[in-house]
Amino acid sequence: MARKLPSSPQEIIELLRRRIWWMIIPFCVVAALSVAIGLKLPKQYQSETVILVDPQKISTEYVKTAVTSDVTERLQTIKEEVMSRTRLERIADDLGLYKESRQSGGLNAVVRSMQKDITVDVIRGSNAQNPVDGFKISYTAATPQIAQMVTKKIADLFIQENLRVRDRDAQGTSLFINDQLAKVREQLQAKEEQIKAFKAAHMGALPEQEGSNLSLISQYQAAEQANSEAIDRANQERTYLRSMLNMNGASNTNTPVTIASPMEMQLQAKRDQLSAAQQKYTDSHPDVIRLKSEVASLEKQVAHQGTKGPSLSGAGTPSITQQLQSQLVANDQEIKARIAKQRELEAQLNRLQGRVENLPAVQGSFQDLNRDYSAMQKNYESLLEKQQISGMAAELEKHNDSESFRILDPANLPAQPSSPNLLLIDAGGVLAGIVFGLLFAIAIDMRDPTIHTAEEFTNYLDVPMIIALPSITDEMHASLGHRP
Structure with missing residues (x-):
């Protein structure tokens, strides 16, 4: 006969009553073992x-x-x-x-x-x-x-x-x-040297020199104009001297005449230049100052020549033809000098105009250099900060x-071990003992073929039950023995 597991509370209570010692003994053994194991574990x-x-x-x-x-x-x-x-x-x-x-x-x-x-x-x-x-x-x-x-x-x-x-x-x-600061400093110094080399290569053609270049162009143009006018006057004078020379070429007269010396003619030419310059510039202009100085110097020389120079009359005085020829030679020299100066002024003007014309390209390159330098300088200042x-x-x-x-x-000196947790181990042992004892009691009861109650009789045997006697306990025996 195969026994069934208890399914109702009454059956469970009856099982526990019958097998109580089969529960207590395993419970005590397991609980004692858990306590012993907890005591034997190393303390931490x-x-x-x-x-x-x-x-x-x-x-x-x-x-x-x-x-x-x-x-x-x-x-x-x-x-x-x-x-x-x-x-x-x-x-x-x-x-x-x-x-x-x-x-x-x-x-x-x-x-x-x-x-x-x-x-x-x-x-x-x-x-x-x-x-x-x-x-x-x-x-x-x-x-x-x-x-x-x-x-x-x-x-x-x-x-x-x-x-x-x-x-x-x-x-x-x-x-x-x-x-990084040292590297940027080296780059900044290299860029500064590059800017210096660029300025040296384009001296006079830098963006900040545009105003001075335009001013110089105006000055050179005025000087060129004044020099051109002086050349025209010298050419007119040469024409006059040649005509005088042609008129007096056949004459050998020694009649005293008043003819300007070459130095006087040069003085007059300088005065004309000064007058032209004063009409265009102020007295503080460099050309006006220079011409005034040259005029004063020539005036001193003419005055010295007038006091110590030979008289134009009497014996030994050059003839009119000789004087005209001398003046003509001086005139030719002046014209050559002014023509050379005119070429020099034109070359200077061409050079200055070339600078002004090339200014946009130079300015673009210079701005690129300045832009890179400014960026490096800002980076350098940021790194300094x-x-x-x-x-x-x-x-x-x-x-x-x-x-x-x-x-x-600070690190404390522990008074109690942190492990093992004896309370937890003991509680686990008690719980395990209860579970093990209950399982052991159920296992023992499942192997017992004895029928203990009327309910088990009707559950396990397919025959009708005629009579059922109650269980006779010690108390019942005692009560039966005392009946009359």
Whole structure:
């Protein structure tokens, strides 16, 4: 006969009543085993320390920090550095940790075990400006003293690594800006030399010299006009002298006549030039000043010649023909000199006009050079400002006035083990004992072919039940024995 599992509360209660000891014994065994196992498990102690993230002491409006990375990212970087193989090996060697792991798996097993026992929890901030208020470091060890020492060492490593990372970033930023500044300075100097060479190659044709070129063109044009008029007067004088020479060519008379000397004629020509120049320019003009000086010099020479020169009358006085020929020679020399000067003035005018005509092309090239130079200069000035800022940021890091890590709660010496959790183990043992005892009682009852109740009789046997007697207990026996 295959027994069925109890399905109603009454059947379950009857099963528990029949098999109560089959439940109590497994329960006690399992509960006792759980307590014994909890007592035998190795105790672990956990020490904790809280590190606060102190913000920068000086307002960022005055001094900007050179470390731009977020504190969360920097904390992750520092954690990876502190939890590295080299750092953890040094701590394990100093304190003689994980001797069993060292013997079985070497240093790699030691590092893995130590990384598993270290916990770093970030304490989130309450606002966006301070996303992290701090972090908590905990370490689990077999003794309270080891847990405290290791936690303290790890906290010190976090603080030192934060200072090193910030100082490295600040120094790296400063070095990078200084290197870029040196490069831009070299480029700026090269561009300045290029501009100097360009100015030297186009001297007189630069954009800022346009006004002076136009002024010089006007002056040379006026000088050319005055010199042309002087040439015309000299040509007229030459024509007059030749006509006089032709008229007196056959005459040998020595009659005194008043004929202007070559110097006097030159003086008259200079006076004419001065008069023409004074009509166009003011007295402060260079040409007017120069002509006045030449006229004064010639007047002194003519006056000196008049007092000490030979008389035009009497014996030894040159003839009229000789005087005319002398004046004609002087006239020819003057004409040649003025023609040469006219060519020189025309060459100068052509050169100045060429500069003015070439000015747009020169101006375009010069503007390109100036544009590049201005851009480099702005970049240089910007780098100078950044250099100053990075220098102040480096000083900020040097004096520890920037964002820093500060121990809020030092590593504690744990008084109670953090594991194993005996209460949890005992509660689990009790629950397991109840479950195991119930299952064991049900298993024993399922193997018993005895029919205990009328309900079981009707459920298991397909025959009608004639009579059912109640169970006779000790109390019933006692009551039956006392009947009269």
